[in-house]
Amino acid sequence: MAAEVSTRDVVITDGPRPKHAQLTDLLTAMATAELGAGASIPSERELMTTYDVSRATVRKAIDTLISDGLLERVHGKGTFVARPRLESRLHLASFSQDMRRRGLTPSTRLLTLEADRPPAEVARALGLRRTGVAWRLSRVRLADGQPIALEDGWYPRAALPGLDTHDLGGSLYELFADAYGLVIDRAEQTLWGESADSATARRLEAPVHTPLLVFRRISTADGRPLEHVVSRYRGDRYQIHMSLDQDRTG
Amino acid sequence: MAAEVSTRDVVITDGPRPKHAQLTDLLTAMATAELGAGASIPSERELMTTYDVSRATVRKAIDTLISDGLLERVHGKGTFVARPRLESRLHLASFSQDMRRRGLTPSTRLLTLEADRPPAEVARALGLRRTGVAWRLSRVRLADGQPIALEDGWYPRAALPGLDTHDLGGSLYELFADAYGLVIDRAEQTLWGESADSATARRLEAPVHTPLLVFRRISTADGRPLEHVVSRYRGDRYQIHMSLDQDRTG
DNA sequence: GATACGGTCTGGTACGTACCAGTCGAGCAT
DNA sequence: ATGCTCGACTGGTACGTACCAGACCGTATC
Numbered sequence: 001m002a003a004e005v006s007t008r009d010v011v012i013t014d015g016p017r018p019k020h021a022q023l024t025d026l027l028t029a030m031a032t033a034e035l036g037a038g039a040s041i042p043s044e045r046e047l048m049t050t051y052d053v054s055r056a057t058v059r060k061a062i063d064t065l066i067s068d069g070l071l072e073r074v075h076g077k078g079t080f081v082a083r084p085r086l087e088s089r090l091h092l093a094s095f096s097q098d099m100r101r102r103g104l105t106p107s108t109r110l111l112t113l114e115a116d117r118p119p120a121e122v123a124r125a126l127g128l129r130r131t132g133v134a135w136r137l138s139r140v141r142l143a144d145g146q147p148i149a150l151e152d153g154w155y156p157r158a159a160l161p162g163l164d165t166h167d168l169g170g171s172l173y174e175l176f177a178d179a180y181g182l183v184i185d186r187a188e189q190t191l192w193g194e195s196a197d198s199a200t201a202r203r204l205e206a207p208v209h210t211p212l213l214v215f216r217r218i219s220t221a222d223g224r225p226l227e228h229v230v231s232r233y234r235g236d237r238y239q240i241h242m243s244l245d246q247d248r249t250g
Numbered sequence: 251m252a253a254e255v256s257t258r259d260v261v262i263t264d265g266p267r268p269k270h271a272q273l274t275d276l277l278t279a280m281a282t283a284e285l286g287a288g289a290s291i292p293s294e295r296e297l298m299t300t301y302d303v304s305r306a307t308v309r310k311a312i313d314t315l316i317s318d319g320l321l322e323r324v325h326g327k328g329t330f331v332a333r334p335r336l337e338s339r340l341h342l343a344s345f346s347q348d349m350r351r352r353g354l355t356p357s358t359r360l361l362t363l364e365a366d367r368p369p370a371e372v373a374r375a376l377g378l379r380r381t382g383v384a385w386r387l388s389r390v391r392l393a394d395g396q397p398i399a400l401e402d403g404w405y406p407r408a409a410l411p412g413l414d415t416h417d418l419g420g421s422l423y424e425l426f427a428d429a430y431g432l433v434i435d436r437a438e439q440t441l442w443g444e445s446a447d448s449a450t451a452r453r454l455e456a457p458v459h460t461p462l463l464v465f466r467r468i469s470t471a472d473g474r475p476l477e478h479v480v481s482r483y484r485g486d487r488y489q490i491h492m493s494l495d496q497d498r499t500g
Numbered sequence: 501g502a503t504a505c506g507g508t509c510t511g512g513t514a515c516g517t518a519c520c521a522g523t524c525g526a527g528c529a530t
Numbered sequence: 531a532t533g534c535t536c537g538a539c540t541g542g543t544a545c546g547t548a549c550c551a552g553a554c555c556g557t558a559t560c
Contacts, residue, residue: 268542268543268544269543269544270543270544303544303545304544304545304546305545305546306543306544306545306546307543307544307545310543310544324552324553325551325552325553326551326552326553326554327552327553327554328553
């Protein structure tokens with residue numbers, strides 16, 4: 001294999017890319033490829049001299065990597081490559097359950113609750129007969145007082161009699177379990193993007209054209225569909241992390 | 251209620267506690283108690299004058315709060331109180347599988363293929379060696395001739411030598427398996443929403459402001475990262491289906 | 501009414517000097 | 531052999547100057 005370039009041979013130059021960014025990249029390579037967790041990187045004054053930059057530039061680059069969790073400083077001792085951090089995982093949850101997991105306080109503005117005949121597509125999804133009636137529930141969902149999502153959901157009335165007599169400000173999944181003995185155990189969900197129109201923007205307290213993540217979810221309890229809901233989340237303020245595993249059937 | 255002390259009445263003094271830390275606390279109180287999310291804080295030069303500290307001290311305090319996620323800076327505009335980013339986790343099928351499942355023909359326009367040094371974040375994600383060189387592959391992905399997504403990906407050159415000699419119009423995962431014996435078996439993916447700017451809109455043959463679903467994916471084979479890719483999908487013409495199951499540990 | 505330009509804001513980059521505070525090892529004294 | 535001190539490292543704080551680059555508003559012109 002051809003000789004590899006040492007990070008010491010790299011020169012930091014004036015140019016479109018800021019010096020502190022070049023140094024950040026260089027230190028990243030040094031830390032991960034040459035040194036490994038626990039090792040010390042060269043001192044600030046040494047890096048100044050080696051790469052002919054100011055100490056403030058060196059400190060800015062190191063600050064960035066500390067913020068990213070790659071390095072850590074010890075006063076009077078040096079700067080060291082940090083050990084990597086751990087991650088956690090998620091599951092099927094209602095909006096309220098989801099927000100509480102993050103230490104946020106979920107709340108709700110109820111917009112609409114009425115019994116009606118749903119559109120054909122919704123009726124199909126819920127397994128309703130042509131004359132079947134469902135509850136229509138529209139809500140703004142908030143986390144710590146901030147509007148996050150706009151929800152428009154349908155719930156079969158036959159399976160959930162008296163739903164309108166319950167407090168619908170919290171988790172519907174918890175309500176279904178407690179009041180009806182119906183445990184949501186599975187959902188099929190479809191996601192696409194939309195631009196917020198003026199009505200939606202107003203309800204979400206966002207500018208028009210804000211990108212939205214739109215989720216259509218059909219939830220079931222023991223194979224029985226109980227929910228058809230479309231939720232519009234601010235795509236600029238909400239992100240989703242997911243773990244993908246190899247398809248076991250493949 | 252007794253009169254409360256305004257943050258403007260606070261004086262920053264020499265003493266055991268560093269000035270930048272005093273200012274950090276002050277700005278935190280200002281941001282959370284007086285201003286609230288979305289509001290701008292006073293400019294750096296204004297804070298210098300008000301609290302009689304240097305601009306570097308002001309910037310250090312603000313840097314800290316940016317790192318903590320409380321503030322965000324916009325070049326030329328100001329520094330604002332940030333809204334916390336929210337997260338949820340889901341399970342997802344792949345692009346290629348998705349297109350084929352829909353009976354569509356996937357195809358590709360190759361925009362860029364070059365060996366280069368990736369940004370530090372990418373290098374970190376890929377666990378790159380000190381040379382830090384990766385293949386940069388940019389493609390437009392089409393289904394039945396229609397642009398669906400714009401991809402910007404990085405692939406470690408050391409693990410995939412001669413990648414540029416292969417036909418990159420198809421599935422990279424199949425190529426990795428066939429030509430290198432590397433089977434992508436796992437990925438971490440983050441999704442959020444964006445509005446298409448003019449360059450992106452042009453490549454996707456879409457109007458400006460088209461809502462985009464943006465995926466950042468890091469894929470591994472047997473624990474070894476092989477791909478860091480950001481894909482921008484037309485959120486108005488593309489949707490994602492996912493199955494959610496009840497948490498088994500619950 | 502639309503566009504362009506200039507000025508004034510804003511944050512961003514980079515350098516410099518000076519000194520403070522923590523760590524550690526070598527050398528010296530006991 | 532042990533303990534103490536001091537010097538030479540390390541990072542931390544704070545100030546300063548100078549200039550670059552983005553955002554936005556007001557004004558002038560077409």
